[in-house]
Amino acid sequence: MSSVARVQVGIIGAGPAGLLLGRLLGLAGISFVLLERQTRAHVESRIRAGVLEPGSVTLLDAAGVSARLHRESLVHEGFEIAYGEQRLRINLRALTGHAVTVYGQTEITRDLSAQHEAAGSQILYGCEAVTPLDLTGRAARLRYRWQGQADEFVCDYLVGCDGYHGVARASLPAAGVRNIERAYPVSWLGVLADAPPVTPELLYASHPRGFALCSMRSRTRSRYYLEVAATQTLEEWPDERFWDELRARLPASVAAALVTGPAIEKSLTPLRGFVAEPLRHGRLFLAGDAAHIVPPTGAKGLNLAFADVGELAAALIAWFKTGATEGLDAYSPNRLARVWQAQRFAWWLTALTHRLTAAVFDERAQAAEFAYLAGCTHAQQSLAENYLGLSSVGATPPRSTRS
Ligand code: RFL
């Protein structure tokens, strides 16, 4: 070991959750280090989320990283659900007074990285063998290898923001964490293309051939997804097949307007629901995808990750400034209550719009659910509140008894 450095918070993973947490702590004068396995270029080029809840935008405002977002993002006051040829607009603004913001996760990550660079934050990209240690002792340690050299940080607290495949959760004793998982039998095949979006707002299309989503990153860049069997591979989906299948699943008027272009990126994402309980283990907290995964249908993953680190940053800041432990103690039960609300919503919207089974019973139930939604403002309001994020619209979910 060449040296032992001390920081107040050691953060594993410099994805959006880790970068935002570091930023919020740094602004409050709390020292931190971010250890990231990949290169900065790799982290900044991942194509993922696109829809931000109002609460996420508020957090990015608080972190001082939202100037470009407010200049370049698209504010969407509603979205559409299609069921075969029927189209239903969910008017978010009229139903709740709020709207969502369309701005790519890639851009958020770039904005956060640029702010960290300007602030001179300590971020070690290309870190290997990151290992959290001494989680229940007087201080935790974060061991790692960087540029061929082994070293470690001594920290008051550690936060695992290292995604679903990260090391933080994996390093916990099996008896200390319960991994609750649901596999869905389908994947999302995503294509990003430099072509104008086919609809002005997002369109979630339910069709006997399977689900399709028309989304976007800007007025000139589209993001489309198709539900495919979990066994499918990217090689089976050349661009032409993707566009033909997308057209087949959209209402005819929408399909006729589709402008295609070469795929800039193509990806397969298996749908899964996952929650690790609890989210605290002594001096280690889990946040973002390290703690939970939701199927992307509800556009909740990044928003949950940001809400996690927003609450955790406030709790850590209170502890470092005043010694108050209430926030840290409440983190796991509070966040699990929210996470399960999001999990339920993502499951419901997935079941409404996907072909998860071939059963005629399920098809009829879906048709009934869509008809109910189309005819009932209360049902639309419930959908709108959940889509915007329950915290964003001020709804309080029942308290969880889990810790
Ligand atoms: P990330 O982004 O996975 O970042 C984790 C970071 O940790 C690093 N890491 C390690 N570092 C050090 N040592 C180790 N041993 C490490 N292991 C891993 C990784 O390299 C990485 O940099 O997790 P984070 O920060 O929690 O962010 C979560 C979001 O990325 C995720 O929830 C969203 O992308 C989910 N999601 C969506 N969320 C939304 O809120 N709205 C959406 O519209 C939306 N659309 C999507 C999505 C996710 C998708 N995919 C591909 C999974 C659409 C898709 C297709």
Ligand code: PHB
């Ligand atoms: C996206 O644009 O990537 C996106 C939008 C809405 C979702 C999921 C993903 O529900």
